[in-house]
Amino acid sequence: ARNDDKEWITTQGSDAESNDALGLRIQNQFSAVGRYHIDAIYRSMLASVAGIRADHIFFEHDAPRGPGTANAYILLEVGPTPASLTAQLNDYVGRQGNHGHGDDLFVMSIPETQHDLTLELWPQANLSEAQRTALKAGAENLVKAAFRQSADFPSVTRTWPQSRFSLSQLGRELHSQFPQLKSLRFAEEDIVSALAIPRLNQLEVTLHD
Secondary structure, three states, X not given: OOOOOOOOOOOOOOOOOOHHHHHHHHHHHHHHOOHHHHHXXXXXXXXXXXXXXXXXXXXXXXXXXXXXXXXXEEOOOOOOOOHHHHHHHHHHHHHOOOOOOOOEEEEEEOOEEEEEEEEEEEEOOOOOHHHHHHHHHHHHHHHHHHOOOOOOOOOOOOOOOOOEEOHHHHHHHHHHHOOOEEEEEEOOOOEXXXXXXXXXXXXXXXXXX
């Protein structure tokens, strides 16, 4: 914007800024502002380069590899993060120099925890064998989608890092999706995750009469 001569202007600004000056000003922000703003800069940059959602990038500070170091963990909507993607992002941040003064940021796939689930289902009465089979398969697929194994059931509540994954909420979503379901029970408790994504190791579904 142009700063014309006005009595209320206390400091004159520049009408134009070169690309080099703009680049230096932006780069300086990495060392001139607080941690959360720095996170926001890196989050926006990594998301734009990789085409991933900004809220699927998680940061670890506290010098994981020594003073001045931090990690950025990448979570995809479905499935594990490919090594080729993290390699591309590390190349962009590191070798191509897109980082702040003195910053040492390493990008990697988010850690995983493995979980076994046991689900019992009681269907409504008088279902045909085909309906019972479809009910069991549908319930299995919804649970797997909640654990980010597929893009099915896009409205299902999915697992997240740094959160509590509620199996009672998952049960409500199963009831909502499958009205043929009379009752259900998970043998396990809620999953409380730290800086890691809960993955489904084994799912055992039993359909009762």
